[in-house]
Amino acid sequence: MLLSVENSTGYQLDSITSSHGSPPLTGSTSATELLPLPNTSDAQTDAMSWLYLFISKQKSLDVSSGKSTIETTQRTRDEAYKQEMEAIKQAVEAAEHSSFWDSVASIALDIGKVAAVVGSIAVAVCTGGVGIVGVIAVAGAVLSSAAFVEGEAHVLEKLGVDDETASWIGVGLAIGGAACSGGAGLAGSAGTAAEQASTLQKVAMTTGKVASAASGAATIAGGAAKITSKQYAGDQADSLADSTEAQMTQQRLQRFLLMMFADLKASQESDDSTLRTLRGAMNTQGETLTMTTTMRA
């Protein structure tokens, strides 16, 4: 099926086929041209009514479900922080006391837990964890809403992003991106993948590898209760490295959560405002389709 989309001046923008369209293979620099063509073949007025319905229902749900998701994430974060601090404390105490060898096994296991928590976001994303994916989706929507309402500069300033920052949330959540992007896996080799990965992903890879290494080493050591002082020193260093990276992640995540709390309401109000314009959009679209049909007849 072929459907033409025309703008208000009658200029044909694209020819839409019933299958997924192909991105143009030109030297384009526009992201717009990367957008796959819609796979819809029926009148789009129906889609407009669905959009209205969706938003009407979702706008009231977003705040409550978003808060619930955030609260869960916050609890996880708090728990991760407690575990992290406890592991470091134990590591330090163990190193200072004569009971060092008595504590090795349990400490090693704790380090393993901490490392697992550091990498848990990656696991959640890579396994399609609904929680984290949902949080990121809501965050993306909130970011977009806030930017349309308040402007790019204001929102980015709030997030602490400048022109040179690859991504404000990237340090923490990009662990998942690195792990999911093939060749740049958490436990992957550094070689070609590291050279090809983005800056953001390199940071993530470093964090991920530290977490992975600490987790693996600690589990083995804890399980067998056999560990050398050299290995233990290595694990201790890994634990501290995890701590620094994890704190960076937590600070960014905390900022992100605070912003989400504040802006979810703003987002809803913004949607309310935009929703009102959809009626106009539907009428305009109907008129355009009618005009197109009439002109072709």
Added chain:
Amino acid sequence: MTDAAQFLSEFPRERSTPADTIEKLYGVGFWLHAQERYADAALAFRTLLRTAPTDERGWLALGACHEKVEQPLIALELYGWGAMVARDSVRCHVARARLLAQLERASEAVEAVDVALHLAEEGGDAELIALAHLERKNHVAQR
């Protein structure tokens, strides 16, 4: 009857599956985008994002809206997040690469397109491989 229900009752509608609804959401957003109604289109794409966060089209399209209203850094964030959530999204990496190039961050752009190429080759989709190869050629030529 509520206002919304009354409004919707004016439009006869067949029952849709969730997949159909997602397609329709994308379709209407695409149409609004083509009409240069970027704020309205963004609303549709945000709804798509919340409904189907792993669909790369939501991230791509929402980012494209922000590019159109001259908010490239917001778009950059969205493409980056999209690349994380919509796994193996070659297009999100390509979009990111194009934007980085426009922002005169050439080395990052090449890195991003390298990731896109790697993913495309891993996925084996000839169309995406061709896209990524062409992108890389263009980016390297620009440097």
